[in-house]
Amino acid sequence: MESFTLEQLAKLIGGTPLGSFDQKISHLQDSRACDSSSVCYVKEKKFIDTLSQDAGAVITTKDLAAHITSTENFIIVDDPYLAYAKASKVFSAAYNEENKKVETKFGDNVKIGQNSVINPNCVIGNNVLIHDNVSIYSCTHIGDNSIIHSGTVIGSDGFGYAPTGDGWHKIEHLGGVKIGKNVEIGASTAVDRGALGNTVIEDGVKIDNKVHIAHNTIIGENTAIAGMSGTAGSVRIGKNCQIAGQVGIIGHIEIADNVTVMAKTLVTKSLKEAGVYSGVMPIQKHKDSLKFIAKIKK
Amino acid sequence: MESFTLEQLAKLIGGTPLGSFDQKISHLQDSRACDSSSVCYVKEKKFIDTLSQDAGAVITTKDLAAHITSTENFIIVDDPYLAYAKASKVFSAAYNEENKKVETKFGDNVKIGQNSVINPNCVIGNNVLIHDNVSIYSCTHIGDNSIIHSGTVIGSDGFGYAPTGDGWHKIEHLGGVKIGKNVEIGASTAVDRGALGNTVIEDGVKIDNKVHIAHNTIIGENTAIAGMSGTAGSVRIGKNCQIAGQVGIIGHIEIADNVTVMAKTLVTKSLKEAGVYSGVMPIQKHKDSLKFIAKIKK
């Protein structure tokens, strides 16, 4: 695996190295999981609390670096999120190269329909059934007995960009997708790969058609998600939940075990207690709706 | 077609046979349509009213069986829905075998794009146009002059599982999809097959992109459904309706002829009268929305 010195990497992403300029860095990782041969980024003070004690180096601002005691190796930048986007590009070449080199492993009794594409560096378990016209990107693991319906896409890049004065800077997605056993995913659903680390769908999860699972979402065992629902990035859903159709879940939200969210509700805050939640305007004759809307606006 | 005795089937799904143990059963059917060589299930008392008078046998509880007079053949179980799920698995082997054996029939002047997959045991009418990368499962009928756009999936399994103490038990979908004449279905839409019986799209229906039509939905003639709308299972929409974009329709709802549902409305009850319906929060400057939400919560 290609590696960079702290000094080389700082140059590539337009930052200033601090500490051991010769420190070898071979991966970009999430700040909670960063190991001694990797770099991560910290863009706000709150992320220092959960920062790995073992990080090889940290991309951050001068101010934030003053609060980080677990390492002395930094790349100092004005905008850590943009610097992270640039670093993701630096490490993506090696990531893509590695993916091309590793053959996909197939378990016993795997059935794959027509025109489905399974890219290299995947692991497909025993008795997996993949229907027609399915697209599976590299770094996808699918557990035993799972079923993927037609038109579904697993492992596409998450929707992540750093804002710049001149448009959006793409964040290369260097994670994967980990799907457990006895999972079923419906038709025309999309599951994005993780930015760093994996998007995770645990054992026994059932996902309907046209669902959107964003990067780094984690869905707990035996949770069911009905048609046209979607999560934004880094959502965490507990076990045995029932998410009805057309539900939306805002980024970084956590949902406890045994939560039911009724159809079309937008989940805008973490749901820490089991129970049934909803939030939808009632359907009425349109003229009655108009009266109600006029009242709201007063 | 493979058949089972009442006794054999009872054993396979973990129930107790009652009546003629040698009764031959070759199909699993909906309780309203069950014929003398088939079995159906009854999970609630209300379904006894519409139970076929000709059912070969009924999977149900001991209590419910006491109210059924049209047959003396039962498989007695604690959980009829779970037993039905198990029975669907029993009958799916023959169903799948039959589907593989029957060649798809194509009418005159059918045009099929690149990389579209049409599985066996379908019927494609005259002058049908199927664009690229379309996925059509077995048991799909498409009427004359209909058009299917790219990326669309017809006939995927519905989202049906029986709950168990240990996750979800898949219901095998043994029905099909029946699409009428002069129908147009947009890009990346999904139409699920029926669980028992068909999902039906009648003549002249127009469906936009990214629509989700769940199992056993019936859509009446000349109804139009705009982008990103979806139905849950067993919805029945009348003729000449206009369903705008991002509408959701809860399972088992009936919508009369000539109903218009405005964009993003959730239809939570049957609409028995023609007319225009809506139910959506008005868009406002976000600070005004926040004030309104604060008021609701008081």
Added chain:
Amino acid sequence: MESFTLEQLAKLIGGTPLGSFDQKISHLQDSRACDSSSVCYVKEKKFIDTLSQDAGAVITTKDLAAHITSTENFIIVDDPYLAYAKASKVFSAAYNEENKKVETKFGDNVKIGQNSVINPNCVIGNNVLIHDNVSIYSCTHIGDNSIIHSGTVIGSDGFGYAPTGDGWHKIEHLGGVKIGKNVEIGASTAVDRGALGNTVIEDGVKIDNKVHIAHNTIIGENTAIAGMSGTAGSVRIGKNCQIAGQVGIIGHIEIADNVTVMAKTLVTKSLKEAGVYSGVMPIQKHKDSLKFIAKIKK
């Protein structure tokens, strides 16, 4: 290119010619852009203000024709929109023939995944990356450095039909899709072609998974649209906007530059001022939602 006389075309669409019966007409165009060898339609008085001064002929009613002074060539009909639908069919044969004849042009360093279909008469810029199972219809332009993820469909017909007493009359879509440079489009997204003229996605736009961009929508530079959002036809979104997930935008709406629309909001009116907009019912415990709904209905 095949052309028709005013008299021939009038006969084909069931109207009465007025003016120079021998006027040659070779295209059907939008009323604002119609040139001297083309025909357009005017269905309401308000469209006369923006009618091209150079139109070869106009399909309209007798009453509206009396207000149009820039041409003397008309096809007089009772229902201009239906007549336009019929005219779109007349011109579609030549349009489709032309599309088949022109080879797609590929820039340098274009990467195309497996089972992606690129129809003729497209232009694909330099360094474009198209993933697997993508469907691209004719008349699609993709600018340099743009990325299209798996399962996405570009150029499908818009959802346009003229109502008749006997169902819907399809409007053939004779435009295309113009995608700028540095655009990224996620997985399972659909971008419809223009009815007349193009659907336009300007440079630097980022579109997430499962988004629906309807015919003749124009999206300004560097605007980002998150998952499962959609536009209806002829929407115009400004530059540097942020449209969150599951947002809907009603047809013909205009959104100014630098507008943010929060998740799941339905945009029912033009947003002429930069700022943040929202309109969503808050999520609550379901029993609290029920109380609120009961209050609304009183």
